[in-house]
Amino acid sequence: MRYNRKSLVLLVFSLVMALLLAACGQSNNSGGGSGSAANAAAPAASATPAATPAAASDDAKMVTFQDGAGEVQVPKNPQRIVDTTAFYTGYLLALGVKPVGVMEGTKSSPYLADMLTDAETLGNDVTPENILALDPDLIIVYTGTEGIDKLKEIAPVVQITYGAKNYKDQMLDYGKLVNKNEEAKAWIEQWEARIAELKPQVQAAVGNKTVSILNPYAKGLYVFGHNYGRGGEILYGEFGLKAPAEAQKEAIDSGTGWASISLEKLPDFAGDIIFTCPWSGDTSDPKIVYDNPLWKGLPAVKAGNVFQLNPAADTLNDPISLEKQLDFITTSLLSVK
Numbered sequence: 443m444r445y446n447r448k449s450l451v452l453l454v455f456s457l458v459m460a461l462l463l464a465a466c467g468q469s470n471n472s473g474g475g476s477g478s479a480a481n482a483a484a485p486a487a488s489a490t491p492a493a494t495p496a497a498a499s500d501d502a503k504m505v506t507f508q509d510g511a512g513e514v515q516v517p518k519n520p521q522r523i524v525d526t527t528a529f530y531t532g533y534l535l536a537l538g539v540k541p542v543g544v545m546e547g548t549k550s551s552p553y554l555a556d557m558l559t560d561a562e563t564l565g566n567d568v569t570p571e572n573i574l575a576l577d578p579d580l581i582i583v584y585t586g587t588e589g590i591d592k593l594k595e596i597a598p599v600v601q602i603t604y605g606a607k608n609y610k611d612q613m614l615d616y617g618k619l620v621n622k623n624e625e626a627k628a629w630i631e632q633w634e635a636r637i638a639e640l641k642p643q644v645q646a647a648v649g650n651k652t653v654s655i656l657n658p659y660a661k662g663l664y665v666f667g668h669n670y671g672r673g674g675e676i677l678y679g680e681f682g683l684k685a686p687a688e689a690q691k692e693a694i695d696s697g698t699g700w701a702s703i704s705l706e707k708l709p710d711f712a713g714d715i716i717f718t719c720p721w722s723g724d725t726s727d728p729k730i731v732y733d734n735p736l737w738k739g740l741p742a743v744k745a746g747n748v749f750q751l752n753p754a755a756d757t758l759n760d761p762i763s764l765e766k767q768l769d770f771i772t773t774s775l776l777s778v779k
Contacts (some may be wrong), residue, residue, distance in 0.1 A: 534758025667693030
C-alpha cells in the first residue's frame with residue numbers, strides 16, 4: 443500500500459500517542475494509591491524478602507574469636523549455646539544470653555537457678571552424646587577438656603582457661619563472643635560505680651584488720667586469695683583489704699589463688715575477719731575444724747567476725763554471682779566489731 447507524505451505523518455503521530463498513553467496507564471496502575479488490593483499489597487510484598495535474608499545471613503555469619511587455645515571461627519550471633527564450664531555460665535546470663543545446656547552444678551546455684559529453668563542439664567560429665575542431642579551452634583569448654591576433637595564435629599568449640607583473665611576482661615571477651623559488646627561495657631560501668639560508692643564505707647569499717655577466706659576439707663583447710671571465687675575478687679581486689687602475711691604470700695603473691703594448709707598452721711593464715719564455708723568438693727565434716735580448739739581460739743571467732751559463705755553459690759565468680767556476693771560481703775564487713 444502506498445502512503446503520501448501527509449498520511450505517513452498522521453500514522454507516526456498516532457503511534458507515538460498510543461505508546462505515550464500506554465506508558466501513562468502502566469504508571470498509574472503501579473502508583474498504589476486507592477487502587478486494587480493487589481496494588482496495595484505490592485509494597486509490603488517487595489519489602490519483606492529484602493529484610494529477611496539479610497537478618498538470616500547475619501545470624502549465620504561466622505567470625506574469628508581468640509580463645510584460650512588460639513583462633514576459632516564462631517557464629518556471629520550464636521543461638522544455641524552449650525556451656526560446660528559451670529563457673530563461667532553467669533557471664534552469658536549477665537549479657538542476656540541463656541544457654542540451652544549447662545552443668546548440673548550451675549543449675550543448683552541459688553544465684554543462677556531462676557535464670558536457667560529452660561536450660562537442659564548435662565549432669566556432671568560432659569559427653570558428645572548429650573551435647574549432640576541439644577543441637578548446639580556453639581560449645582564452651584575449659585582449655586584442654588578431654589574429647590574436644592569429637593565436640594568440634596558437633597559445633598564450633600570455644601576453650602576458656604580458668605583464671606587466666608580477671609572477670610572484667612573476661613566479661614569483655616564474652617561480649618565479643620556473643621556479639622554483646624555494649625552490654626558487657628555497661629555491666630562493668632555499673633559495677634565500678636557500685637564499688638566506688640561502697641569501698642570508702644567498707645574501708646572505714648574494717649580499718650587495718652586483715653581478712654581471710656578459709657574452707658575446711660578432709661586434709662585441713664584451703665586458703666583462698668584474689669581470683670578463686672568465694673568473694674576474693676571483691677575483698678582483695680575491689681575493696682583492697684589486707685590478707686594475713688602468710689595468706690598473702692601463699693595464695694595471692696604466688697598467683698595460684700589458693701593454698702592448702704594443715705590445721706596446725708591455721709593461726710598463721712587466719713585474719714581478724716574470716717569468710718568461710720564447708721568445702722563442697724568432698725564429704726568431710728567441717729566440724730572437725732569448726733569444733734577444734736584452734737579454731738575456737740581465733741581472735742575472729744571470739745569477736746564474732748566470722749561470716750558463712752554459701753558453698754553452693756559463692757564458689758562462683760561470674761558477674762551475677764559477684765553481684766550477690768557484693769551485697770553479702772558489704773553487709774558483713776559493715777557489721778564488723
